[in-house]
Amino acid sequence: MENGFEYILTRYPRGDRGFLIPILQEVQEAYGHISPDAVDAIREFSGVSPGEIFGVASFFSQFRFTRPGKHTIRVCLGTACHVRGSDRILEFIQLQLKIKPGETTLNELFSLERVACVGCCALAPVVVVDKDVHARMSSTKSQKLLKRYKD
Ligand code: FES
Numbered sequence: 001m002e003n004g005f006e007y008i009l010t011r012y013p014r015g016d017r018g019f020l021i022p023i024l025q026e027v028q029e030a031y032g033h034i035s036p037d038a039v040d041a042i043r044e045f046s047g048v049s050p051g052e053i054f055g056v057a058s059f060f061s062q063f064r065f066t067r068p069g070k071h072t073i074r075v076c077l078g079t080a081c082h083v084r085g086s087d088r089i090l091e092f093i094q095l096q097l098k099i100k101p102g103e104t105t106l107n108e109l110f111s112l113e114r115v116a117c118v119g120c121c122a123l124a125p126v127v128v129v130d131k132d133v134h135a136r137m138s139s140t141k142s143q144k145l146l147k148r149y150k151d
Helices: 017-031 036-046 050-059 079-083 086-097 139-150
Strands: 071-076 110-115 127-129 132-134
Touching (some): 071 086
Antiparallel strands (some): 071 127
């Protein structure tokens, strides 16, 4: 196995599909995403088909298949944020960046994710960029926010 993933894979029993999730977690943590090469290496090692790997991984929001951008934008869609219009903010950011949640812009500057409650409901609606929480967001404030991170 000469694909760069062996240091993760060889810690697990070959051909045992029961370890798929821990393997995916380790690859995600080490590389920030599950690349096509990683899917191939996992398939070869565990015997799980790429379709099943994608199926399992897409069930959990922690896994992503594209390389993360320089900045990760997380729009909270928890209840408090949702009732204050976070879905419209997400839609606005999607249109601005021309990507959907789970994707990265072509220039690799931004990744977009939707998240459940991030624990700052009093500040709803909330958008988190990297580790910074932005409170009481709106589409107008999102536009300014994107511009700030672009510059
Ligand atoms: S619902 Fe968004 S921070 Fe709690």
